[in-house]
Amino acid sequence: MRNKMVLFEVVRTALTIAIALLLGYLILIFATDDPNTAFKWFIYGPISRLRRFVELLNRATPLIFTGLAVSIVFQAEIFNIGAEGQLFFGAVAATFAALYFPQIPFLHVIIVLIFAMAAGGLWAAVPAYMKAKWNASELVSSLMMNYVAFYLGLYIINYHMRDVNAGFLVSYKFPRTAWLPRLLRRYNLYPGIFIALGFAILVWFFLYRTKYGYELRMVGKNKEFARFSGIKVENVIIYSQIISGMVAGLAGAVEIMGLYKRFVWQMTPGYGFDGIIVALLARNNPLAVIPAAFLVAYMRTGALIMGRMTGIAPEIVMMLQAIIILLITAEAFLSFWKKRIIEKAAMEQEEKK
Amino acid sequence: MNELVHGILSPQFFYSILRVTTPILFAALAALLSDVAGSTNIGIEGMMLMSAFWGVMVSAWTGSAWIGLLAGVTSSVLLSLALAYFYLNLKTDLVLAGIAFNIFSSGATVFLLYLFTGDKGSSSSLKSYVLPKIDIPLIKDIPVVGDILSGHHVLTYIAFISVFVVQYFIYKTPLGLRLRAVGENPDAAQSVGISVKKIRYISMLLSGLMAGFGGAFLSMGYVSWFARDMTNGRGFIGLAAQALGGHSAFGSMWGSLLFGLAEAASYTLQAIRIPSEFTNMLPFIFTIIALAIYARSKLLQIKKIKEEEKKA
Structure with a gap:
């Protein structure tokens, strides 16, 4: 069960980040005529040159x-x-x-x-x-x-x-x-x-x-x-x-x-x-x-x-960070899944007895 | 030194205390309205910022300061409802959600400001409008008192009138009673049929309303433009002022006036060449000391009650 809980947290974090990125893209559509180029630089920028990676x-x-x-x-x-x-x-x-x-x-x-x-x-x-x-x-x-x-x-x-x-x-x-x-x-x-x-x-x-x-x-x-x-x-x-x-x-x-x-x-x-x-x-x-x-x-x-x-103003990233905080601390976000893991583990233990 | 005494005893000094207290007082009332129902609204800072921003933007677009005010307050209320949704429905930690909302507002206002005006620092290129100042008949003709009390921004009067309204609301109305009941003991309130969730939504909404007024005052009265992060901690100072005053609107008012006094004094001290960094620091040091004194007296109070219980 412990491994499953770790997996749960990892998936939850990944999903949170994905949602934040998606939202970032939506904001870009709203803010510029060419959201794809902007988004490309956002995602690919830091690894595009060694200087940027440093x-x-x-x-x-x-x-x-x-x-x-x-x-x-x-x-x-x-x-x-x-x-x-x-x-x-x-x-x-x-x-x-x-x-x-x-x-x-x-x-x-x-x-x-x-x-x-x-x-x-x-x-x-x-x-x-x-x-x-x-x-x-x-x-x-x-x-x-x-x-x-x-x-x-x-x-x-x-x-x-x-x-x-x-x-x-x-x-x-x-x-x-x-x-x-x-x-x-x-x-x-x-x-x-x-x-x-x-x-x-x-x-x-x-x-x-x-x-x-x-x-x-x-x-x-x-x-x-x-x-x-x-x-x-x-x-x-x-x-x-x-x-x-x-x-x-x-x-x-x-x-x-x-x-x-x-x-x-x-x-x-x-x-x-x-x-x-x-x-x-x-x-x-x-x-x-x-x-x-x-x-x-x-x-x-x-x-x-x-x-x-x-x-585009880089402050856009602050909005995404806020979304990440909210989704990670929101207990109800994906809680149904967590509940199922706990229930399943409890059932298995019950069966062992 | 003479200059200093002269500066502090002048009617202008007292006038400026009321002026700088206004946004802090709104923030403190916002903190109070959420705190009586048992929720700490850390997001006041961000709500004020949002209101300040939309107030300026909409007033520039429509040419009306009043529509700007309405837009600003609406944005703040919407934000407070969103915060309540995360807190009450999605079970987010309220403090962390509040911090998230502050970060969001700080980023969103700069992002939108740049999008709309091409400027990242302030909206000074826009022609926005400010709400009027009001002269009170009769009082304005009294020497000294008139100089202090009359000729203030309309929101300054609303702030001080709100103190009485909020006090009456919390202690004399059925809804206020429910707010307090939920704050005191949510389980007990629930058991007598009060919907804790609904009451906390209402308290957050009212909190957002007050924060909205405070933010609008900053950009449509205190100054006539929006600047990035212009709330500059006033939302947090409001929280501290409310903490000093306990669950009383008058207490919040006295707390706010103390901070207003410290801030106004810092401007006067600046005039006699005490570094601005130093004078800006004063209200914050003041808060820490006041908080320590308050916490200590509360602790002693609890100790005293416990000792009396032992005796009895």
């Missing part, structure tokens, strides 16, 4: 981090949706460390990453503490923390680290020792994707192979039961969010160290909310986060390439 890899990188971050808190049934703020503030902290710490090769990169993790963890700790101590809604407080991170971050960058000679609102360029170097000479591939994959395995190990991960999942499954079996639920509520924040903090830092080599955002990049989609697609499983992030990145890259080629 673009896809780089776009998947932050989504893996935020997808992991959201998966951790969702596994504990905590609705902390502050990954956006955590990654933004993580990137600001990374900028600080990159600009002001001694430029020792290799070590500098590690220090910058640690700073980003610390800042993300710190940012997540506020709603975590408020939830554990006073039972304040982490949903609202983490949302507010996103805005605080955004404005405070912009203040720090624009008033203290701004490169006035750049012509844009950006920070000073990082010293070379804080770069994640290019791996290919002709293509802008940086090691971010490998760091992200490493963290996916780390998070999987944490959740499924350590005591802390086990406690976290128990709290998510049944809080009261966890409490009765001696788990300190308040501690779990706090550390699950802090660990999640640390992972989210990396999302921003890794991207700016690899792609831009300076702080460039004047708007939040939106990876935090994308992380929610990734986590939902992956059913909060850290290893499944990898293909889920690739899928979302693929859609995003495809939409951008379509936009470049045909002039």
